Each structure stands twice: as C-alpha cells, then as structure tokens.
Amino acid sequence: MYRAGIDLGGTNIKAGIVDEQQHIIAEASVPTNVERPYQDIIRDMAELVKTLLKQKGIGETQLKSIGIGSPGTIDAVHGVVLYSNNFGWENVPLTEQLRQYFSCPIAVSNDANCAALGEVKAGAARHAKNAILLTLGTGVGGGIILDGKVFEGAHAGGAELGHTSLICGGEPCTCGRKGCVEAYVSATALIRDAKRAAQQYPESSLNAMCEGDLSHMNGKIPFDAAQDGDTAAEKVVNDYICYLGETITNFVNIFRPDIVLLSGGICNQGKKLTEPLETYIQDKCFGGSKAFIPKVACAVLGNKAGIIGAANLISGKER
Amino acid sequence: MYRAGIDLGGTNIKAGIVDEQQHIIAEASVPTNVERPYQDIIRDMAELVKTLLKQKGIGETQLKSIGIGSPGTIDAVHGVVLYSNNFGWENVPLTEQLRQYFSCPIAVSNDANCAALGEVKAGAARHAKNAILLTLGTGVGGGIILDGKVFEGAHAGGAELGHTSLICGGEPCTCGRKGCVEAYVSATALIRDAKRAAQQYPESSLNAMCEGDLSHMNGKIPFDAAQDGDTAAEKVVNDYICYLGETITNFVNIFRPDIVLLSGGICNQGKKLTEPLETYIQDKCFGGSKAFIPKVACAVLGNKAGIIGAANLISGKER
Numbered sequence: 134m135y136r137a138g139i140d141l142g143g144t145n146i147k148a149g150i151v152d153e154q155q156h157i158i159a160e161a162s163v164p165t166n167v168e169r170p171y172q173d174i175i176r177d178m179a180e181l182v183k184t185l186l187k188q189k190g191i192g193e194t195q196l197k198s199i200g201i202g203s204p205g206t207i208d209a210v211h212g213v214v215l216y217s218n219n220f221g222w223e224n225v226p227l228t229e230q231l232r233q234y235f236s237c238p239i240a241v242s243n244d245a246n247c248a249a250l251g252e253v254k255a256g257a258a259r260h261a262k263n264a265i266l267l268t269l270g271t272g273v274g275g276g277i278i279l280d281g282k283v284f285e286g287a288h289a290g291g292a293e294l295g296h297t298s299l300i301c302g303g304e305p306c307t308c309g310r311k312g313c314v315e316a317y318v319s320a321t322a323l324i325r326d327a328k329r330a331a332q333q334y335p336e337s338s339l340n341a342m343c344e345g346d347l348s349h350m351n352g353k354i355p356f357d358a359a360q361d362g363d364t365a366a367e368k369v370v371n372d373y374i375c376y377l378g379e380t381i382t383n384f385v386n387i388f389r390p391d392i393v394l395l396s397g398g399i400c401n402q403g404k405k406l407t408e409p410l411e412t413y414i415q416d417k418c419f420g421g422s423k424a425f426i427p428k429v430a431c432a433v434l435g436n437k438a439g440i441i442g443a444a445n446l447i448s449g450k451e452r
Numbered sequence: 453m454y455r456a457g458i459d460l461g462g463t464n465i466k467a468g469i470v471d472e473q474q475h476i477i478a479e480a481s482v483p484t485n486v487e488r489p490y491q492d493i494i495r496d497m498a499e500l501v502k503t504l505l506k507q508k509g510i511g512e513t514q515l516k517s518i519g520i521g522s523p524g525t526i527d528a529v530h531g532v533v534l535y536s537n538n539f540g541w542e543n544v545p546l547t548e549q550l551r552q553y554f555s556c557p558i559a560v561s562n563d564a565n566c567a568a569l570g571e572v573k574a575g576a577a578r579h580a581k582n583a584i585l586l587t588l589g590t591g592v593g594g595g596i597i598l599d600g601k602v603f604e605g606a607h608a609g610g611a612e613l614g615h616t617s618l619i620c621g622g623e624p625c626t627c628g629r630k631g632c633v634e635a636y637v638s639a640t641a642l643i644r645d646a647k648r649a650a651q652q653y654p655e656s657s658l659n660a661m662c663e664g665d666l667s668h669m670n671g672k673i674p675f676d677a678a679q680d681g682d683t684a685a686e687k688v689v690n691d692y693i694c695y696l697g698e699t700i701t702n703f704v705n706i707f708r709p710d711i712v713l714l715s716g717g718i719c720n721q722g723k724k725l726t727e728p729l730e731t732y733i734q735d736k737c738f739g740g741s742k743a744f745i746p747k748v749a750c751a752v753l754g755n756k757a758g759i760i761g762a763a764n765l766i767s768g769k770e771r
Contacts, residue, residue: 206738215739216739286709287709288710289744291706293738297705301698310701379617382629386610387616389606389607389610418609419612419615420525423525423542423609425608
C-alpha cells in the first residue's frame with residue numbers, strides 16, 4: 134500500500150507517493166499560483182497525485198490515504214484552512230474539495246506539524262516517539278509529536294510554538310504581539326540583528342561581507358564573520374544561540390521530548406549550532422540533571438519531511 | 453468501588469476516599485513533618501488511607517486505586533520523586549514504598565497536575581476534556597489535561613508551565629533562570645511588585661493598607677487599593693493582568709484547550725481577574741477570531757482538587 138503526501142507552498146505544490154518503508158517513490162511539483170480560485174489549486178493537487186500514481190502504475194485502490202501540509206491556521210477535524218495570510222484564504226474546505234477526486238481518507242495539518250511528523254517517521258527523529266520541531270525561516274513554525282502522532286492542540290490554532298513569549302514587550306512580531314519567539318529566532322530576526330550590528334559597528338566585517346549593501350545580509354554571514362573573529366558578529370551569534378537556547382528550554386520544560394529538532398537554512402551551521410544549544414539547555418532546563426535532557430539536532434529530510442509527514446497524517450493523527 | 457487520593461504537602465498529608473461520583477466521602481490529614489525519613493511519611497500516608505477506609509466500612513478489595521499528588525520533579529512511570537526541594541528528597545521510590553501496604557494500583561504525579569485533573573473530573577472544568585491550570589501561589593505550577601488525562605511530558609520534568617519565558621533576562625526565578633512566568637505571575641511576584649510600587653510612591657494607599665510595614669503586603673492589597681482609585685496600585689494590577697494575559701496567550705497558542713483555569717488566593721478577585729483576562733487573550737491569541745479562544749475561569753475545588761485528581765490518576769493516566 135501507498136500514501137500520498139502534498140506539501141502546499143506559496144510558490145509550488147509538491148506531491149509525493151510514499152511507500153510502507155517511508156521512501157518517496159515518486160515526486161513532482163507544479164506552481165501554486167496562489168491568486169487563483171482555491172478550487173483550481175485543489176484540482177491541481179489532485180491531478181499531481183493522479184499523475185504520480187499513473188507514472189508508477191499504482192491503482193487508486195492501493196492508495197491508503199492522502200495528507201496535505203498547508204500553511205495557516207487549520208481546523209484539522211473538519212479539514213478546513215481557517216485562515217492563511219499568504220494565500221488570502223479564509224475557511225477553505227480543503228479536504229472536502231479534494232474528496233471529489235479520491236475515495237481514500239484525506240487529512241490536512243499545518244506544514245510545520247507535517248515536517249515534524251516526517252522527521253519522526255523517516256528523518257532525524259526516527260527512533261523517537263516524542264519530538265518538537267522548530268522551523269527557523271521567515272517565521273518560526275512549531276511541530277509537536279507526542280507518542281508518534283501530531284499534536285496540534287485541542288482546537289484549531291495550537292502548536293504555534295513561534296508565537297509564545299521570549300521577551301514579552303520586546304521586538305514586534307508578525308502576529309501583532311511583541312517579543313514572541315519568532316521575533317528573536319527566525320532567520321528574519323537573525324538578519325535584522327546582524328544588520329543592526331553592522332550599522333552600529335561600521336568597522337565590523339559584517340559590512341564587508343555584505344559588500345557594503347546590508348540588503349545582502351543573510352543568516353550565514355554573521356556565523357562566518359564570527360568564525361573569523363569579528364566581535365560584533367560574535368555578539369550577534371551568541372545572542373542568537375542564547376535566544377534559541379531559552380526557547381528550547383521553554384519547550385523542554387513543557388514537553389520533555391526525546392529530541393528537539395531545528396530546520397531551516399541556519400541548520401547548515403550543524404554542530405556549531407547544536408552543540409552550544411545542548412550545553413545551554415543542560416544548564417537551564419528545570420530540574421537540571423535530575424530531569425531528562427533531550428538531544429538537540431538538525432532536521433535531515435529538507436523538503437521531503439513535509440511530504441512524508443503529510444503522507445502519514447492519517448495513521449499519525451488519532452491519539 | 454472507591455479510589456483514594458493523597459495530597460502530599462509541606463505542612464500536611466491530606467487524604468480522601470473518592471466515590472464513583474467524584475465525591476470525597478471521607479477526608480483527614482496528619483502533619484507531614486518533612487524532616488522525618490521518607491519511609492515514616494509514607495507509612496503515615498498508608499495509615500491515613502486505612503483509617504479512612506475503616507471509618508467508612510470499606511474493604512481494601514473495594515479500593516480501585518491510590519494516587520498521590522507530590523511536589524517536585526516526578527518520574528511518573530516509575531513512581532519516583534526524583535527531586536523535591538521542599539522535602540529535601542532525591543530519588544524517593546514513593547509508589548514502591550506505598551505498595552508495601554496496599555495491593556491496588558498506585559500512581560504519583562506532580563501536585564499541580566493532580567489539581568488540574570481534579571478540576572476536570574469534578575470542578576470548574578468538569579465539562580472539558582482539555583484544560584490548562586496555573587496555580588498562582590508562592591511559585592507557579594502547571595497542570596495540563598489532554599483528552600481527559602494528565603499530560604506530564606514524555607519524560608520526567610515536563611508540564612512546568614511556570615518555568616517558561618515571559619521576559620527572558622528579566623526578574624530572577626527560583627529555577628535559576630531569569631524572566632520565567634513564575635517570576636511575574638506568582639503571588640510572590642505580585643507582592644514584590646506591590647512593595648516596589650509602595651516604596652516608589654510613598655503617598656500611595658498601598659503603604660497605608662500595610663500600616664506602614666511592607667512585610668504586611670499580600671496579594672489582595674494591590675487589588676483593594678486599585679479599587680479605591682490608587683494610581684500606583686492600578687499600575688501594579690494592570691501590569692499583573694498583562695503578565696498573566698501574555699502567559700495564558702502563550703499556552704493557548706500551544707494547547708488551544710477548552711478552558712484555562714487559575715487557582716490560588718488571587719482567585720478571590722473572581723471576575724475582576726477573569727474578565728479582563730478573557731478580553732486580553734481574545735485580542736492576543738494567534739489567529740484572532742479565526743481560531744478557538746478558550747474560557748478563563750477560577751478553579752473551584754480548592755484543596756479538594758488535589759485529592760480528587762490524585763484519586764483519578766490511574767484512570768486518567770494512560771493515553
């Protein structure tokens with residue numbers, strides 16, 4: 134039997150057919166063109182899956198389930214995208230629409246939840262049953278896996294780990310509050326802080342590495358400059374690791390998962406990121422050495438996590 | 453059938469026999485005398501339960517289970533108190549010791565978890581299956597109920613909602629970090645802030661209400677002074693509600709429970725506390741009106757919550 138996973142992104146719709154060993158045996162994508170009516174986007178999702186099935190000679194009776202990872206606030210019980218800012222969607226009945234094309238069970242969840250489930254099923258957390266994933270990108274998404282299943286809150290709008298306080302009253306967050314985790318540990322926040330440091334310290338190599346144009350700043354530059362011994366960059370990196378360490382400590386104190394995963398471009402830093410974080414949380418987590426301290430690791434599946442996770446939503450949903 | 457619940461406190465051991473309707477049909481307490489060997493304390497727990505059973509003419513075969521709510525960091529799987537600062541306990545095998553006296557299943561959980569479960573079984577959240585409880589006392593305890601069962605984290609040391617960031621780097625917390633929820637919304641923190649305001653504004657009625665001796669400050673005085681129109685007290689109360697509103701918003705963004713419960717002396721403020729908090733979180737929770745906004749209410753069972761919750765641990769433990 135096979136499962137289909139769909140990763141609905143702002144740029145592309147990606148779909149894959151996943152086998153029982155959690156391998157993606159076929160994969161394709163089409164542009165999302167978000168400005169279209171949602172019915173057209175959902176029809177394209179269906180066609181993408183049908184094409185992949187045909188390509189591999191798999192009949193629809195061999196398709197056990199379809200899952201979709203979608204941005205936005207999801208009502209997973211009813212399969213509705215309640216709200217997605219990027220898509221301009223409100224109350225889009227995603228699973229109901231897709232059911233016109235398929236007879237197997239269909240589920241939808243937030244994209245960060247799907248990525249977390251994918252890493253637990255086949256990636257960096259595949260020996261774990263309880264994991265927290267933080268996606269460190271433009272924003273910060275959160276995925277919570279408890280007992281091998283996605284936990285998205287009792288009602289719609291849960292698992293928004295990026296929208297919990299780090300420094301209440303601090304940097305403005307996209308959600309309207311001030312001082313959320315997202316406003317300190319997203320790639321956007323790291324870039325903002327690196328730009329500020331570059332402006333404050335004109336002699337910092339942060340400026341040279343941007344060729345004097347701070348719009349070239351990215352999440353790699355402060356790490357590179359710190360590696361070269363630039364003091365301003367070192368402070369940016371140390372502060373960032375401190376923010377991320379406090380964030381992880383918070384979620385460990387709540388969930389005590391087997392493992393905490395990070396994803397996003399920042400993970401290219403590898404152990405330069407995870408080792409100081411592990412040291413940090415050992416020192417800070419409640420109960421210290423008396424309580425369990427999880428590993429901190431980088432996600433390994435990249436974009437495939439979303440597809441594999443989405444494909445496993447049905448089996449991974451019921452508690 | 454009956455269940456026994458034991459609330460192990462720093463001052464007293466309280467025990468109760470709970471019937472199938474979640475009524476406490478017999479209840480008693482003895483001093484804890486924490487400085488004794490733990491074996492003696494556990495023997496007293498056993499005697500307390502046996503006395504109550506005898507008193508009601510209930511045979512031990514009619515006792516379905518025993519549960520204990522204990523302070524500290526608990527390994528619920530093995531029934532061990534890993535660490536309790538108040539008791540000076542380390543690795544105390546609570547359930548193993550108590551099993552010498554009883555043949556029914558025995559479980560232990562953190563006292564705040566038990567209080568939350570008690571309120572869900574018989575109190576302010578009795579129509580809910582998913583609830584968060586914050587105990588606002590000397591410290592801040594957290595209880596998480598998911599699908600009617602205690603969630604204490606995948607490993608020992610979870611559900612410590614009081615030890616998550618509110619203003620990272622801010623007020624020192626008992627856990628060694630700075631800026632935890634506990635350092636802003638505990639009764640201790642409210643009293644600290646009220647004292648500071650009294651010192652800063654000598655004309656404030658906060659001083660008169662303490663009869664000029666700030667060691668008389670308590671959690672009620674700032675609310676009373678604010679009610680009388682004292683500006684300094686109003687700021688203390690407004691800040692406190694803001695801290696608590698941000699805290700609740702954080703946990704709603706993670707758990708989206710049916711209801712958020714508060715307990716502790718501060719709850720005597722009733723709707724003066726819960727109404728502004730409900731307004732606050734409606735405005736602040738992620739997804740706004742698109743997502744689910746829970747009720748905020750005060751716990752109603754007082755000390756009985758811990759006994760009823762503990763009594764229900766066995767049935768309420770397995771996912």
